[in-house]
Amino acid sequence: SQKIEQNSEALNIQEGKTATLTCNYTNYSPAYLQWYRQDPGRGPVFLLLIRENEKEKRKERLKVTFDTTLKQSLFHITASQPADSATYLCALGSGGSYIPTFGRGTSLIVHP
Amino acid sequence: DAGITQSPRHKVTETGTPVTLRCHQTENHRYMYWYRQDPGHGLRLIHYSYGVKDTDKGEVSDGYSVSRSKTEDFLLTLESATSSQTSVYFCAITSEGYEQFFGPGTRLTVL
16 A cells, blocks of 8 residues: 655754755655645645656755655755744645645754 | 635534534635544545535545535535544645645544
C-alpha cells in the first residue's frame, strides 16, 4: 500500500539556520507533491507544489526538491525565524487526481 | 482566504445522537472534501465531492455520510455519533491547480 513518511520527531533549530524537512514515500508514483503549513488550532495552508518533471522549486525563503528516483522530497526554509515554527505536511497526488494523500507532518521549532 | 467557512466551530454531543457539520465556499470550486485529523494519524479523507450530487468515499468513510445539493455547500453527517468520532474536522476545496484550501475546522467531542 502507499506510504508517506515524515519524521515524527520535532525538528529544533536555531534562528537564522536553514531548516530541512523530509518527505519519503513508497509504493507510489506521484505526479505532484505539495507542502503545507499548519499552525495549532488552524487548518493547513498551501505553500508549494512541485511536479514530477521538476527537480526544484523556490518561493521566497522556501525551496522544495523532488527526487523521483530516491522517492523523496526535501523542504528547506532558509534564514529561519521563530515565526516559521509550525507543523509542515507533505501531500502526494497522482496524475489528474484531485485526491492527494497527506503525510502526518513534522513539527518545526525555531529557537530565538 | 479561500472563502471557506465551517459551522459549527465547536460541538459537544452525546453518543448515539446525529450530528451535521456544514462547509460553505464562496469560490464556486468543483471539488470539496471532508477530513478528520487526529494525533498520530494526520489528515484522513472521509468523503469528497466532485460536483453537485456527486460524492465518493475516502479512507475513513464508515459512520459518515455526505450530501451536496448546491455547489457552495457540503454537509457531513454522523448518523449516530460514537466516541471514536471525537476529532477535528476540516473541510477543503481544490483549485484547478491541485492546491487545497482548508476551512478553520470543527472540533467535535462525543461524550
